[in-house]
Amino acid sequence: MEEVDKILILALKQVGTELSEEVGSVKDFTSELIVEAVVRCIRVIDPGLGSPLPTSLPPGMSARFRVGMSLAQACQDIGYKGEIGYQTFLYSSETEIRSLLMFLVEKLPRENAEASDQPTGKSAILQRAIAAAIKAQLVEPWLPPNCRLPLHGETQSLGVMHSFHKQPLSLPYCIKDPGKKSLKEVKDYQRDFLPPVTAQLAHNATVAASLLEQHTAELSVAQEWYNEWNSQGLLSRLTPQDYRARKLTRLRKRIEEQLRSAALPPTESAFGGLGATSDLSDILQSFRGSAASAHTLTKGSHFTHSQKFTFTQETEAVPSPARRTDDNHHSQQEELASLQQQFQQLCSDVDQLTTELKHLSVTNAQVLDEFKQRERQNNELEEKIQLKKKTVDLLPDAENNIVKLQALVEASAQRVVNLASQWEKHRAPLIDEHRRLKEICSNQDMESSKKLSEIKVLHDKIRVSTEEAKKKEEIHKQLVTELESLPKDVSRAAYTQRILEIVSNIKKQKEEITKILSDTKQLQKEINGLTGKLDRTFAVTDELVFKDAKKDESVRKSYKYLAALHENCNQLIQTIEDTGTILREIRDLEEQIDTENSNKTVANLEKILEDYKAIRQENSALAAKVREG
Known part of the structure; x- marks a missing residue:
């Protein structure tokens, strides 16, 4: 049992039970230690069932009985089939506690099940450590800044908090463009002149945010390329380099088309240009809007250039605000009003000319279309005329x-x-x-x-x-x-060796038991054979002596002595059998005495009496409180 107890103690330590080095077997467990071990195991097996159970016994006897009943019910809910009650925990027996702990340890989830349900790796261990630290900090009460001790100042101070702000980084091993080889000059620069990541940032607080953002972007680019290659790249039947080159060429052509269409005037893009609208053309068109039209170089008539030149000269003739004085303020205001009026007039003229130009462009396009249509009709008529002319020449x-x-x-x-x-x-x-x-x-x-x-x-x-x-x-x-x-x-080989020794001992015990059973069967056969032989010998002797006893007196006495000897032998055999039965009963009683001694019956009875006295005292105290109330 020592090996079994050591295995149980190691398993209980792994689930979080605090066991001292002095505890070497189950018989050293106290009631408090038994309750803690059972509750820890139940919490690991079924957290919902074990979370409300306390890990220690309360001081009051009635509360202890209630805790014992709760633990017994929880063990039955898990599936324990043995006899269990509050007495199992309060007045423990070594065999009952060992069987209960063995059942709970066997019910504990194995490592492979935990590994399949929970995340693995150093990151998972780090996350669990972070979660434990956060839980520990959440348990601590919040204190105002003036009442904080140095420990609370470290955990609850706002000085270590920073905003999540990222900055661009230059990394030597970047996967934003997979498949692209780096130049030798770039590698030399990265090896000799590129500063480390911590030196590229203005503040050390942005290192984590920048690295996270950089790695997230690289992973997203790699994942997008992987998905695109598996969905479209394989279907194209090209190499990754050819596929990227074709994609880059298409993108360049599209950008050139959009820039070419966006660079044309509105009339040309509407009637003579590409006629395709996209997000890029809309963006470029927004840059060429009315607000920025004065800063772009567009074609115009001689009248437009002369008007702009006159307007720029007149606006340049306006004196600057720094040279104004109070004397000529009124004249400058009038001049400014006249200039604004002229500007508005020019703007209206420009709008009118733009409208007329659009109208003329539309008219020109319509005329061109009509001219092309008339030209096609003329060509068809000429072909018909030529055919009819050849026919007329053939008529004579x-x-x-x-x-x-x-x-x-x-x-x-x-x-x-x-x-x-x-x-x-x-x-x-x-x-x-x-x-x-x-x-x-x-x-x-x-x-x-x-x-x-x-x-x-x-x-x-x-x-x-x-x-x-x-x-x-x-x-x-x-x-x-x-x-x-x-x-x-703790060595796994040692445990394996111990298990193998236990198995070998069990095999030896089984062989000895089998040998003893075979010897017992052989002795029983010999006893049965001797008993039958004795009965047959006595029957033959009795018959022979009884025949001669009728004739001879001495033989008659011998017959009486023979009968008395047979009866005494039978009594002797019966006495030996009764002695063996009594010895077996004595051994059984001794085993029962040892079992009762191991169950600490006397100590439990004394403890029960003490608990009974404590309960009576609590009842009397409660009755006194009731009478006083």
Whole structure:
């Protein structure tokens, strides 16, 4: 039992039970220690059931009885089938406590179940440590700044808090552009002149935020490229470099088209330009709006340039505010009003001219369309006229021309027939070749689609295998960390050796028991054989002596002595059997006495009497309070 107790004590320590070094077996457990161990195990097995249970016994006897009943009910709810009650915890028995603790330890969740339900790795351990620190800080009461001790000042001060502000970083190993090789000059600069991350920022408080933002952006770019390549890149049947080059070329063409369409005037972009509107053209058009039209270089008429030149000269002739005086303030106000009026007049003229220009542009476009349509109609009429003219030229010699036309038609028909026959000769092998090539192309397409699907399946398998490998690596790291955190004096090999020794001892005991049972069976057979032989011998002897006893007096006495000897032997055998039965009963009683002694019956009775006296005192105190109230 010592090995079992050591295993139980180690398991209870792992769930958080505070056990001193003096506790070496279950018989050393006190009632408080038993309650704490059972509650810790229940909290690990079923947190909802074990959270309301206290880990220590209250001072009052009635409260102790209630706690014992609650613990017994919780153990039954978990699935314990043995006899259990408040007396199991208050007046403990070694065997009952050992069986209860063995049941609870077997019910504890295993490491593999915990590893599958909880996140693994050093990050998970760090997160659990952070959560424990936050819980510990939340438990502490909040104090005003004037009442804080130095410890509370460190945990509740606002001095360590900073806003989440990020700044751009330059990292030597950046994955924002996957697949792009760095130049030798860039590598030399990063190796020799690039400052570290902490030196690139103005404040040390922004290091964490900047690194998090940088890594998040890199991971998002890598994930987007991975998804795009698996969805569209594989279907294009190009290499990653060719796919990126084609994508870059398309993007450049699109930007050039948008810039070209946005750089044209409104009339040209509406009627003679590309005619495509997009977000980029809208943005560029907003930059060319009415507010910034004065700063852009656009084409205009001679009248517009002369008006702008006159307006700029007149505005430049206005004196600056720094040179104004109180004497000419009124004249300057009038001059400013006249200039504003002129400016408004010029603006209205410009708007009117712009409207007329748009109208003229529309009219010009309509005229151009009408001109093109009329030109097409003229061309069609000219073709018809030429045909009719040739027909009229042929009318004077109609008969000869008809004969010639018939000859030409027949020759053309014959030539068409010859060409058709020649075409049929060439057509059949070409059709066969076309069918063969088409079949080959279809087979190649099927093979390529099949290989593409296989590639996708392999990519999925690779992704799943990678995720599993990462999970296993994290589990391995967590197990290594937990192994390093475990006490070094505990050896798994020692436990394995102890278990093997226990198994070997059990095997030896089983062999000895089997040997004893076989010896007992053999002795029983011998006893049965001797008893039968004795009965048969006595029957034969009795029959022979009884025949001679009728004739001889001495033989009659011998017969009486024989009967008395047989009866005494039977009594002796019965006495021996009764002695063996009594010895077995004595051993059973001794075992029961040892069991009762191990159950601490006398100590429990004394403790029960003390608890009974304490309950009577509590009842009398409560009755006195009731009478006083």
